[in-house]
Amino acid sequence: MPDTAETAHITAPRSMAHLLRTTLMAVGILSLLLSVVGAALLFQHAFAEQFDTDLSRTVEAIAVGYEHSADPQPEQLAQYADGLRLTLVAQDGTVLYDSATADPSTLPNHANRPEIQQAMAEGTGASVRRSATLGYDTHYYAVRLTDGSVLRLADETSNMWSSYNRVLPVLVAGCILIIILALVLAQVITKHLVQPITRMAEHLDCIEANVPYEELIPLAHTVQSDRKLREDNETIRREFTANVSHELKTPLTSISGYAELIENGMAKQEDIPTFGHRIHKEAQRMITLVSDILQLSELDGMSKQQENSPTADFVPVDLGVLVKDVATNMTVNARKAYITLQYKVQPVTVRGSHDLLTELVTNLCDNAIRYNRPGGHVELSCGTNADGCPYFCVEDNGIGIPQDSQSRVFERFYRVDKSRSKATGGTGLGLAIVKHIAVLHGARIDLESTVGTGTTIRIIFPKM
Missing domain, CATH: 1.10.287.130 (Signal transduction histidine kinase, dimerisation/phosphotransfer (DHp) domain)
Structure with missing residues (x-):
């Protein structure tokens, strides 16, 4: 039974197709809403500016006609009203004429109206008063006449929300149609995007040759x-x-x-x-x-x-002392094989595992003795090279390694001369162990060998 603590963190993978469809739908709907609201605000603003401009031109024309009449009287403004609301206000705010009211005296004083105050002070004034309940905006434009009185023209227009209420059914129907089209388009695009990925997954043997999108190249390379x-x-x-x-x-x-x-x-x-x-x-x-x-x-x-945790357990190791100890221990084996074993060491320290480095030196020395001829010699040496890197070297004048085998001698169970290896008791794993130990210590292996002349193997360690 699986451990609940581990399975609690495992979540089911999400559907890429579903995510794409949802994202495209969300983007489509959001774009639609922003476009509709933005266009409505722009149109409403442009319409309001144009409406105010027309209103100002109309009241200025009426004011010119009224003032150039032979005997200007408030009642004469009725001929200009024609469905518009005209109001004539005296300097003290008293309403002298209002086209929407038969008796202007019943109207309150207009001196506190913002458009009247502005016209009194600047010659013209404008304001807009909104009715949230009726859904209309009333635009006012006032002009100060030569006698000090103010002529005001007012007209009503539907506000944006009122206009929306009237066209709401059309908008809803349009939105539903656009959402349906967006859903179909999202389905088509998702299928078009996901299908190549599915085909790529069906041909893993040649996945790097069938990458449909540039962004998937790292993934394909990793899979391959x-x-x-x-x-x-x-x-x-x-x-x-x-x-x-x-x-x-x-x-x-x-x-x-x-x-x-x-x-x-x-x-x-x-x-x-x-x-x-x-x-x-x-x-x-x-x-x-x-x-x-x-x-x-x-x-x-x-x-x-x-x-x-690289080199976490490594300590400084005196390579010179280690080589001397190995040479002393291998002297008996060398004598049995009639091999002369010598060593030449310089004081040098490397960071590593003493036991593993002993195994490395022992295996290389044993290999040099094992694949040598009676009367041959093996020399172990260590020191610092021209680059300042510590090294260990084993050199022999044994049978040598053919050129075509030199790249494989560090493989497991690989033997250049199988009959000789079995006769000497070799397992074919010694140099593989040497390679692993060298890699663990970040060291490089250099091999030089000539058949019939001998072999030199040098292990170069990184600087301390």
Whole structure:
């Protein structure tokens, strides 16, 4: 049963198509609303300006006609009204004439009206009074006459919200139609955008060749790299499994055969010690192989750990002292193989793991002895190169490595000379372990080798 604490953080993936449709619909509706409201405000403003201009021209024309009459009387303004509301106000605010009222004396004093006050002071005045209940705006424009009185013209027009109320059914129908069109368009666009991505996912083997959009190139590259890495890892795993099975099968078959001869009494008494020795030798070979495999597995785990906390457990290591110790320990093996082992060291310190560096130096020294000829020599050295980087070097005059094999000698179970490796008890993992240890320490491996002349391997460490 899955852990609830972990599953609580897992959320179902969202639908890209649904997200695109929703986004397009939202953008369409928002754009529609903003366009309608913006256009209405602009049209209302433009209409109000034009309406005020017409109103001012009309009242100024009426004022000119009224003042140029032979005997100007308030009642004469009736001929100019023609559906308009004309009001004549005396200097003290008394209403002398109003086309909408038969008896102007019943009207209140207009001296406090803003358009009247402005006209008295500046010659002309204008104002707008809105009626929220009736939905109309009343525009006033006033002109001061030569006798000091003020002639005012008023007219009503529907405000924006009143106009909206009248055309609301049309607007609703238009909005519904636009939303339907937006939904259809969003569906078409979403399908057009998502379909190439779906096709790309159906052909992962050539995903980088079928990228429909530039923004998906990094994703396609990552997927392709991940697939290649997985395939390479699977190939390595199969090869590793096959090699391990083969390497274990050979000594097990030998052990089983000798043990069976002894068990069935088929072995002569004088052959039993020889068979026991061979069983012991093959068992040691298996132990060495298993030990190397476990060490490689441990190094793989350390490599992953180092990615998160590089060199966290590393300490300064005196490479000169370490090389001397390894050379001393390997002297017996060198004598058994009739090899001269020498070392030449300079005081140098590297940051790393003492045990792993000992393994690295030991494996390289053992390899140089193992693949040498009787009477040959091996030299271990360490110091600082011209760039100031610490290095360790092992040089021999052994059988050498062919040019076409030099790029593969650090692979697991790879052997240049399989018969010689088995004869000397090699597992084919020594140089693979060396490579892993070097990588863990950020070191570089340089290999120089000539068949029949010898091999030089140099491990160059980063500066402290």
